[in-house]
Amino acid sequence: MGQDIAPFQAISISRRAHELKASGQRILHMEFGQPSTGAPKAAIAAAHGVLDAEAMGYWESQPLKERICRHYLEGYGVTLSPRRLVITCGASPALVLALAAAFSPGDRIAMARPGYVAYRNTVRALNMEPVEIACGADVRFQLSAAALEALEPAPQGVIIASPANPTGTIIPKDELAAIAEVCKRRGIQIISDEIYHGLSYGPEIHSMLEFSPDAYVVNSFSKYFSMAGWRLGWLVSPEAHVARTSAYIGNLFLTAPSLSQHAGLVAMDSRDELEGHLHVYRRNRALLLGALPRLGLEKIAPPDGAFYIYADVSRFTHDSLGFCLKLLEETGVATAPGVDFDPAEGGRFMRFSFALSTPEIEEALARLEPWFAAQPAR
Numbered sequence: 380m381g382q383d384i385a386p387f388q389a390i391s392i393s394r395r396a397h398e399l400k401a402s403g404q405r406i407l408h409m410e411f412g413q414p415s416t417g418a419p420k421a422a423i424a425a426a427h428g429v430l431d432a433e434a435m436g437y438w439e440s441q442p443l444k445e446r447i448c449r450h451y452l453e454g455y456g457v458t459l460s461p462r463r464l465v466i467t468c469g470a471s472p473a474l475v476l477a478l479a480a481a482f483s484p485g486d487r488i489a490m491a492r493p494g495y496v497a498y499r500n501t502v503r504a505l506n507m508e509p510v511e512i513a514c515g516a517d518v519r520f521q522l523s524a525a526a527l528e529a530l531e532p533a534p535q536g537v538i539i540a541s542p543a544n545p546t547g548t549i550i551p552k553d554e555l556a557a558i559a560e561v562c563k564r565r566g567i568q569i570i571s572d573e574i575y576h577g578l579s580y581g582p583e584i585h586s587m588l589e590f591s592p593d594a595y596v597v598n599s600f601s602k603y604f605s606m607a608g609w610r611l612g613w614l615v616s617p618e619a620h621v622a623r624t625s626a627y628i629g630n631l632f633l634t635a636p637s638l639s640q641h642a643g644l645v646a647m648d649s650r651d652e653l654e655g656h657l658h659v660y661r662r663n664r665a666l667l668l669g670a671l672p673r674l675g676l677e678k679i680a681p682p683d684g685a686f687y688i689y690a691d692v693s694r695f696t697h698d699s700l701g702f703c704l705k706l707l708e709e710t711g712v713a714t715a716p717g718v719d720f721d722p723a724e725g726g727r728f729m730r731f732s733f734a735l736s737t738p739e740i741e742e743a744l745a746r747l748e749p750w751f752a753a754q755p756a757r
């Protein structure tokens with residue numbers, strides 16, 4: 380029998396937010412990590428162009444694979460053969476593929492806690508065992524080589540995320556190299572989720588492929604490329620697993636949508652527009668970092684990348700789900716409770732996504748400030 384897995388609570392918040400919206404309230408959506416900007420204009424134009432011209436059968440775009448290989452060469456100095464790539468319907472199926480192809484039921488997979496909710500739940504759904512490593516504010520909520528060295532017995536695998544969800548923290552280059560070294564020595568297979576690459580507010584972002592050519596790497600068009608609903612992403616698999624990964628995708632998912640692959644290819648050359656989004660996120664991040672301490676939320680790890688702030692709300696509550704629901708009902712601002720990311724400590728945290736327009740962030744802050752001022756401290 381399959382394992383029970385916990386629901387994503389941000390979805391229940393979002394559902395309630397949409398009910399309130401339907402009843403006429405103006406809602407500010409900070410609950411999902413979802414750019415509100417839409418696909419790059421040139422990508423949409425390309426999609427319009429092919430719609431009338433193509434039958435849209437099952438298809439794996441070789442030009443897109445080659446373009447992604449160029450992306451690794453130009454962005455990270457990594458030479459990759461297109462045969463190591465599969466095009467997927469986003470990072471989610473890429474993660475399923477990597478886990479299914481690399482591990483067996485019962486295998487132990489390490490990951491940081493807090494971390495993206497689907498890591499532990501997908502691992503469980505595949506009858507593997509998540510090994511959550513508590514990573515507090517003192518280690519900027521990130522895994523380290525030392526933490527992986529200390530795990531006894533060594534797990535079969537580890538999921539690395541940099542920049543991370545829900546915190547946006549980035550693992551520095553030397554630490555990534557040290558993680559790669561520990562994993563190689565201890566026989567730990569790495570899956571690196573690089574979905575937030577391209578979204579940094581300072582620190583350089585490195586791919587795990589620079590240090591561990593045998594890592595599985597997951598990526599997506601959902602975040603930097605602003606194409607979440609197009610359902611497009613990719614998986615790089617180790618040379619030795621290429622045949623297995625391609626057999627798995629053929630059986631489990633067939634192909635990604637043809638229309639999205641055409642559009643994604645063009646999106647990869649829409650740099651100016653996408654960098655424009657990053658400027659907006661940078662402004663939003665600064666606004667929030669400036670304002671949150673005034674709300675009584677001083678304990679935050681400033682995000683290096685992605686578009687999230689993970690804030691300690693223990694001063695007000697240990698029930699982040701109830702707190703986020705109350706906030707939504709009383710202000711129309713939807714946020715994500717920490718329990719989605721950390722089943723142990725998450726009652727004391729909440730996550731704000733700032734992938735909105737700057738006027739929306741300003742409006743959210745105007746509602747949040749009086750509301751937080753009225754909340755009794757615990």
Ligand SMILES: Cc1ncc(COP(=O)(O)O)c(C=O)c1O
Pocket residue numbers: 412468469470471472495540543544572574598599600601607611612
């Ligand atoms: C860290 C992380 N990985 C993977 C995903 C899944 O993204 P998608 O399937 O849209 O590519 C998300 C979505 O928010 C995420 O935050």
